[in-house]
Amino acid sequence: MTLTLHMFPTLNAHKVTIALEEMALAYEIVFVDILNGGQDDPAFRALNPNGRIPVLTDGPVTVFESAAILQYLGRKSGRFYPADEVKRAEVDSWLFWQMSGLGPSSGNVNWFTRAARKDGRDPLETGLASHRFTKETARLFDVLEIRLAGREYLCGAYSIADMACWTWIDKYPENGGGLASRPRLAAWHASISARPAVQHALGVGQEFVKP
DSSP states (O other), X not given: OOEEEEEOSSHHHHHHHHHHHXXXXXXXXXXXXXXXXXXXXXXXXXXXXXXXXXXXXXXXXXXXXXXXXXXXXXXXXXXXXOSSHHXXXXXXXXXXXXXXXXXXHHHHHHIIIIIHHHTTOOHHHHHHHHHHHHHHHHHHHHHHHHHTTTOSBTBBBOOHHHHHHHHHHHHOGGGGTOSTTOHHHHHHHHHHHTOHHHHHHHTTTGGGTOO
């Protein structure tokens, strides 16, 4: 049965399209127009009560939350997610580091430096918040820089942890102060950027949002 990805072309969705392309799994797309309330459609809410994309369906299986989807695809394909428990725990640690740290922190930089100011929020309030989250995102970038010493990828071999972290570094490097002063992070980013599956994955869903 064909995998179905319910998505809008966001960073979290592209983590999953990268995995699907890298794992050479056949899939189809169901577009969820989150700019016009598609996430609140009852049919979508039946798949994810939290009303967030992406959601993956595979026959009777429904998985939401991008990290859970990456784990599911790794188990299904047997690729980029080690079977050895010691190595798998390492990948899981970095995967959830992204979910709990890098993603939320960088996402808050986006909100307080862009969206909130457009809404006319108090400049003092947004300035303090953007400073806090920019500082934290820079710290997390430094964690990656240190981690990549002597490693090409976060857990030695390329894995779903790299896929999860890469989208946030690729789209918003300036949120953490850029890559120029972090040569190992820059090399890691460039290596993944050059992968054909990654390049193809970033285009998935773009046809739905182009003017």
